[in-house]
Amino acid sequence: MKESKRRSAESWAVEARGLVKTFGGNRAVDGVDLQVRAGTIYSVLGPNGAGKTTTIRMLATLLRPDAGEARIFGYDVRREAQIVRQLIGVTGQYASVDESLSATENLVVFSRLLGLGRAEARRKSEALLEEFGLTEAAKRPLKHFSGGMRRRLDLAASLIAQPPLIFLDEPTTGLDPRTRAQMWDTIRRLVKTGSTVLLTTQYLDEADQLADRIAVIDRGRVVAEGTADELKASVGRSSLHLRVESSQDVDGARRLVEHTLGVKATLSAEAGKITAPMSDADKVTDLLIALRAAGIHLSEISVQKPTLDEVFLTITGRGAQPTASGENEREEALA
Amino acid sequence: MNPSSASAYSTAQARLRNRPGFVQTLRNSLTMAYRGLLKIRHTPEQLFDVTLQPILFTLMFTYIFGGAISGDVHSYLPVIIPGILVQTVISTSIVTGVQLREDMDKGVFDRFRSLPIARIAPLAGALFADTVRYVIATVLTFCMGYLMGFRPEGGIGSVAVAGVLVIACSWCVSWIFAFFGVIARSASSVQGISMIILFPLTFLSNAFVPVETMPKWLQWFVNVNPISHLVSAVRELVNAGSFGQDVAISLAGAAVIVAVFAPLTVKAYMRKA
Numbered sequence: 001m002k003e004s005k006r007r008s009a010e011s012w013a014v015e016a017r018g019l020v021k022t023f024g025g026n027r028a029v030d031g032v033d034l035q036v037r038a039g040t041i042y043s044v045l046g047p048n049g050a051g052k053t054t055t056i057r058m059l060a061t062l063l064r065p066d067a068g069e070a071r072i073f074g075y076d077v078r079r080e081a082q083i084v085r086q087l088i089g090v091t092g093q094y095a096s097v098d099e100s101l102s103a104t105e106n107l108v109v110f111s112r113l114l115g116l117g118r119a120e121a122r123r124k125s126e127a128l129l130e131e132f133g134l135t136e137a138a139k140r141p142l143k144h145f146s147g148g149m150r151r152r153l154d155l156a157a158s159l160i161a162q163p164p165l166i167f168l169d170e171p172t173t174g175l176d177p178r179t180r181a182q183m184w185d186t187i188r189r190l191v192k193t194g195s196t197v198l199l200t201t202q203y204l205d206e207a208d209q210l211a212d213r214i215a216v217i218d219r220g221r222v223v224a225e226g227t228a229d230e231l232k233a234s235v236g237r238s239s240l241h242l243r244v245e246s247s248q249d250v251d252g253a254r255r256l257v258e259h260t261l262g263v264k265a266t267l268s269a270e271a272g273k274i275t276a277p278m279s280d281a282d283k284v285t286d287l288l289i290a291l292r293a294a295g296i297h298l299s300e301i302s303v304q305k306p307t308l309d310e311v312f313l314t315i316t317g318r319g320a321q322p323t324a325s326g327e328n329e330r331e332e333a334l335a
Numbered sequence: 336m337n338p339s340s341a342s343a344y345s346t347a348q349a350r351l352r353n354r355p356g357f358v359q360t361l362r363n364s365l366t367m368a369y370r371g372l373l374k375i376r377h378t379p380e381q382l383f384d385v386t387l388q389p390i391l392f393t394l395m396f397t398y399i400f401g402g403a404i405s406g407d408v409h410s411y412l413p414v415i416i417p418g419i420l421v422q423t424v425i426s427t428s429i430v431t432g433v434q435l436r437e438d439m440d441k442g443v444f445d446r447f448r449s450l451p452i453a454r455i456a457p458l459a460g461a462l463f464a465d466t467v468r469y470v471i472a473t474v475l476t477f478c479m480g481y482l483m484g485f486r487p488e489g490g491i492g493s494v495a496v497a498g499v500l501v502i503a504c505s506w507c508v509s510w511i512f513a514f515f516g517v518i519a520r521s522a523s524s525v526q527g528i529s530m531i532i533l534f535p536l537t538f539l540s541n542a543f544v545p546v547e548t549m550p551k552w553l554q555w556f557v558n559v560n561p562i563s564h565l566v567s568a569v570r571e572l573v574n575a576g577s578f579g580q581d582v583a584i585s586l587a588g589a590a591v592i593v594a595v596f597a598p599l600t601v602k603a604y605m606r607k608a
Contacts, residue, residue, distance in 0.1 A: 060449050075351075083351045085451035096442040100374045109373070112366040113452050115359075141377060157446065 013038040013165045013196035014059060018068035021054050028054045030220035031068065036198055036213075038073075038164070041191050043211030044200045045312070051220040052200035053093055056169050059198070060090045072165060089158030093169040097142060097154050103129060104138045107157060114161045128156040132186070148179035155186065166190060168199040172206060184210060204312060218316045232306045234314075240278040243300035247272050253296050260287040278303060360453035367447075367460020375467060384430065385468045389423045389476040396543060397483060404544055412485040417497070417569035418542030420476045421562060424469050424505045425537060429529040431465045432512030436522040439607075455601050458517075462509055469502040489576030497572040500582065504565055507589035510596035517603045542566050561588035 014036035021029040029051040036042040044052050057063040059070055061081040070077045072084045090096070097106050104125050111121035129135045132152040137145065145153070151171060158166055171187065172180040187210055191197055201207055207214045208228045216224040216231070224231055240261075244253050250272050257265040257276050261283050265276035278284065281303075291298065355363070375381065397415050401408035438444060438461070447457050477494060487494050512529050519525045539553065540562040546554050557563055561584070568581035 062445060062448050080353050082353045082355065082451055085449060086351050088449065090446065090449040092442050092445050096444075096446040098370070098374075098443045099441065100377050101370070102377075105370075105373050109366060109370045110446070110450070112369070113363055113447075113450055113456075115362075 011038055012036065012071070012074075013040075014042075014070070014072060014198060016055075016059065016068065016070040019055060019058055019065050019070060020067035021051075021058060021063060022066050027220050029058070029065075032217065032220070032222055034059075034215060034222070036196060038196050039191065039194060040212040041187065041197045041199065041210050043207040043214045044198070044217055045202070045204065045207045045214050046200075046217035047202055047316075050217045052202075052217055053169055054220075055217070056090075056167050056198070056200055060088055060167050061085055062090070086161070087164055089161070089163040089166045091151075091154045091158045091166070091168045091171060093173065097150065097157060099142050102139050102141055103134050103145075103153050106142070106153060107160065110157050111160050116160075124160060128159065132156045148175050148182070151175065151179075151183065152186075155183075159190075163195070165196045165198065168197060170200055170202065172201070172203070180206075204307065208307075216312060216315055224311070224315045231311045234311065238278050238303050238305050240276050240284065241300070241302045241304060242274045242276075242298060244272050244274070245297040245299045249296045250274070252294060253291065256290050256294060256296070257287060260290050272299075355451075355453040360456065363452040363456035364459040364463065367456045368463035369460075371461055371464025372467065375464065381430075381434075382468065382471060385423075385427050385472045386475060388426070389419070389472050390479055392423060393419050393476060393479040393483070400543060409484055412480060412483060413487075413570070413574045415543065416476065416480040416485050417573060418540075418566050420473060420497075420501055420569060421540075421566050422537040422542050423476055424472045424501050425508055425562065426533055427468045427472050428465065428505045428509035429512050429526065429533060430468065431462060431509040432514075432516030432519075432525045432529055433522050434465075435461050435513055435516035436519055436525045439517070440522075454605055458513060458600060458604055462506065462513060465509060466502060466506055469505045470498075473498040473501055487573040489573045493572045493576040497569045500572070500585065501565065501569060504585055504589040507593045510593055510600055514596050514600040514603065517600055517607065536560065536562050540566060561585060564588065 012035060014034055016032060016034040019029050019032040019034075020027065032051065032055050034042075034044070034055070044055065046052050054063065058065045059072065059077060061077050061084050064078065073087055075083045075087070077084050098109070101109065107125035107128055108121045111124050112118070116124060126135075126138075129138050132155065134149060134153060134156070137149060142150065142153075155168070155171070168187065172183050175183060184206070187197055187199070199206075199210070211228065213225070213227055214231060215222045224234070226234070240257075242253065242257065244250055250267065254265050254267060254274050257263075257274055261276055261278070261280075263277050263279070265274050267273070268275055393416070396419060397408055397411060400415070401411035405411035405414060435458070438457075444457065477498070489497075511532070512525065515525050515528050519528065539557055540560045541557060542562065546557050546563075549557060564581045565585040565588075568579060568585045571577055571579045571581060
């Protein structure tokens, strides 16, 4: 009877409109709209306390929204919660696996709960442990697992029923860079097999690396939405960074930059570094020739695209952390 | 009515249903009970209380009160062993509530909540698994009694029936503590509240001393206390091998507890889940 409505919803894995959740006097989520196309990676990006986890918990039927509505593949999270639960896998911010059991036992228990038979559950668990490189640790108690192993097991547990939609709440928070990269590969692989992934992150580069689309969320509201490139483009152009060899030349170099490119250049706090917006890449050739003619030697030249960090700063009016200089951006994103 | 994009991947489910049926509820509960047993296997130290308490209490109470109450230790045994049994096994059921609270604070409960399983399964499973504790406590108490010279007149069959009766009643009582486990904010507060309820219940009974020695107003409470009836029922069974009215009263009391607390607990849990 609801056939037509269902069909129109087919391409949307998640449709949320005006989600609100209030804890006491605090509106943790204050009217969030999200639309996630099936088969894509969608990232909800925001600082701590922006409402990311609360949003995910409402979509995953773990929390009841105070207002608004959300559909998962066309099924209402409130009225058809049990069906929604059959379509999703949730990997929480704090690994939602059983500390007191071994890795195999965890997966077997979850498999049995999902309706797999005894032998089938065992087979599935072994296959998943193998896939996530946990076979050797399968019998060890989880207490001795590293953070990365725990996350991998957590993710494996979310994949038992091969759900078409997977929620990952900050999947790489607290992981070392190498384990993070592994996690990213796993997430990319998931999407190749047809799953939809909705992940939250406070790392700008993670959203940049993985997501097809990004929603920037701040104080419980979506403040920007689009592809990484769209978001970056909304902030502005790339910038040119120059460093001169001897500091006496800085003023001369800056004058030349401003004259040749026709823009205002800024002198950064570190001596000898000039930054200027770059609208026309072709003019840089003229600038380099002019610098050579003036006898000014460069020690470094680079072009920087706007980072999501800058996007974030521009949109929310504040960064995740105060940005000192461009060079720290990656470290900060990682911090 | 399946959206094709969704159904294409959910191979584990034949079809999407919004309500778990009775068979699934039972299956889920048994799986959760299996999880509880696995937990016990991995941390056997959590059985410390159920192993030590029967040994310690049986020894202590028998030798302390034996002479004063029954003239000598040996003739006190038929009185004290059923008393200790009920007291020990019932107080073991507190652990159910405490562990439920600890469990629910863990991340794994988020996963249970996000799984398409019967909502009551994590609760019922935990309570099922805990009957293992009651069995251990029961067996140990009888063994201690035997070692100390207790020879039940009713015979081994009646002892077994008495054991099952106590285990069944404790399972029913554990719903009270499961309720506190669900509504309380911390595990230690569950322990606190439960002790306050359990201490008067078990001590203000005929478990340790004859009721006639107590003041009149107290006798009234002791005589209506369901624990007293359970103790009397066990005494009758192990010492005479006969079913009395007390068995019926104990079972009826236990049923009332379940009828009141099981729905309350499930409702409170659902609200949180």
